[in-house]
Amino acid sequence: MPRLWTAAVVANAFHVLPSVAARALDEDPERVDIECLELLNYARVKRLFDDAKSDEELAPYANDETMLLVRRNTFDVHHSRTHPGDDRPGCPQCVRNREARGGR
Numbered sequence: 001m002p003r004l005w006t007a008a009v010v011a012n013a014f015h016v017l018p019s020v021a022a023r024a025l026d027e028d029p030e031r032v033d034i035e036c037l038e039l040l041n042y043a044r045v046k047r048l049f050d051d052a053k054s055d056e057e058l059a060p061y062a063n064d065e066t067m068l069l070v071r072r073n074t075f076d077v078h079h080s081r082t083h084p085g086d087d088r089p090g091c092p093q094c095v096r097n098r099e100a101r102g103g104r
């Protein structure tokens, strides 16, 4: 990502001046700001996933890497908490996950 665009995105996300964001990025060898942006994006996509009333609403995100990660994590948690192991026949979330994986 070009430096100015990155500074603009960070400034917008954290409500600081772009010049402040640019200096912070220059002094951020661990790229904390960028990592935090990724976490904020994950939270945004998770809200989209949770708020969707149907998978059709999520169709625009079918190939979005973050949405795929959210979906995988959500169903991993579902399985580990609800019924560890295989899908349970008739479980709406298992059915939804199976359909999202193309019936596999």
Ligand SMILES: [Zn+2]
Binding pocket: 078, 079, 082, 083, 087, 088, 091, 092, 093, 094, 095
């Ligand atoms: Zn299930």
